[in-house]
Amino acid sequence: MAASSSLQLAAHRLPSPSSSAVRLPPDARLGIPATPSRRLALLHLGSAMHHEQLFRIKRSRLIRKVKGIEARAAGKTTRQASTTISKEEALEWVKKDQRRLLHVVYHVGDLDKTIKFYTECLGMKLLRKRDIPEERYTNAFLGYGPEDSHFVVELTYNYGVDKYDIGTAFGHFGIAVEDVTKTVDLIKAKGGKVIREPDHVKGAKTVIAFIEDPDGYKFKLLERGPTPEPLCQVMLHVGDLDRAINFYEKAFGMELLCKRDNPECKYTIAMMGYGPEDKNTVLELSYNYGVKKYDKGNAYAQIAIGTDDVYKTAEAIKLCGGKITREPGPLPGINTKITACLDPDGWKTVLVDNIDFAKELE
Incomplete structure (x- = not known):
């Protein structure tokens, strides 16, 4: 790495205000590389919909589940950190x-x-x-x-x-x-x-x-x-x-x-x-x-x-x-x-x- x-x-x-040569998307300007995780999640969602009769899961419920997993994975540690340390400890x-x-x-x-x-x-x-x-x-x-x-x-x-x-x-x-x-x-x-x-x-x-x-x-x-x-x-x-x-x-x-x-x-x-x-x-x-x-x-x-x-x-x-x-x-x-x-x-x-x-x- x-x-x-x-x-x-x-x-x-950030490019110079006078330059039009570079038009980076917001994530690129921050230097954050695009991640396929979100796209993969949606691809899996589409696959699940083809087999809805087998799994009997509605599209809306599956979307909420995927979003919930992603949100918990991204925010779990931050929430724990913000609630487990006092001002004096910090x-x-x-x-x-x-x-x-x-x-x-x-x-x-x-x-x-x-x-x-x-x-x-x-x-x-x-x-x-x-x-x-x-x-x-x-x-x-x-x-x-x-x-x-x-x-x-x-x-x-x-x-x-x-x-x-x-x-x-x-x-x-x-x-x-x-x-x-x-x-x-x-x-x-x-x-x-x-x-x-x-x-x-x-x-x-x-x-x-x-x-x-x-x-x-x-x-x-x-x-x-x-x-x-x-x-x-x-x-x-x-x-x-x-x-x-x-x-x-x-x-x-x-x-x-x-x-x-x-x-x-x-x-x-x-x-x-x-x-x-x-x-x-x-x-x-x-x-x-x-x-x-x-x-x-x-x-x-x-x-x-x-x-x-x-x-x-x-x-x-x-x-x-x-x-x-x-x-x-x-x-x-x-x-x-x-x-x-x-x-x-x-x-x-x-x-x-x-x-x-x-x-x-x-």
Whole structure:
């Protein structure tokens, strides 16, 4: 089973508003493959009708029976989960859960060009690539190590869509490198776009630079020594920083690693994660003074987080003010259990069962 199943089945693959080349059906836009189970049920129904005299079952009763079986199979676990855990148990569960940032999904207009840039300029490795022609998209997973131990990017290319709107809400990705200046020189030599030359962070010794990839996603290069996780940051803008911190602590079990205010530039940031910044990927939440809402565009999709129990996790998310956009349970066609939600700022996150995800990687 491809390891991309759990995330890609949950990701929105929305074409650019200006493009008419792709018209995906609703399930395909969500990445959910068509399942024959419903059609097979109806075929069996037709067969049963040919033998009605033998079974003496009316058509209406058979339809109700088939629907009832399907409904019970789909909803049994979710109902049990929602009625067997209290508020206190749900919040306590978050503290004990084994969680890890797995990957981030976003859309690109030229997959081969982006892969070439990431591998040659940023030093990533192409881990896997798969094409799904019946749903008109291609995936590529890239990173600095295997998916079972590293945070990776999942690039999604939709057939015929060569441009997306990144919007103003997404900030940047962070890459830790040993020499920022050499990396910038390499990127320039390859024709890459540098939007901030190497320089020290104001009031600190860290050297940084900013570049853009072929689709316009910003990458911050941070000069650090050797680290087990070079893909070190995902920065998102939020409209209420304290509210966001509270949600990510309680709903996702993240730790507030640091909080820095810059009144001169009128912004405050908070680093959230599951371990120290120099060894783990962290989520950088950024608040610009007085800005409550941002345009999210249609380019960035979501982050995936591993969990030991998607049902308990979904209950905790609800209690903490998150909106569940996909009820917890196995994905159609595979056994991987997920749940998906929106945080108070509308950022999407998918929670993936740890054991199921490990099986996918096998």
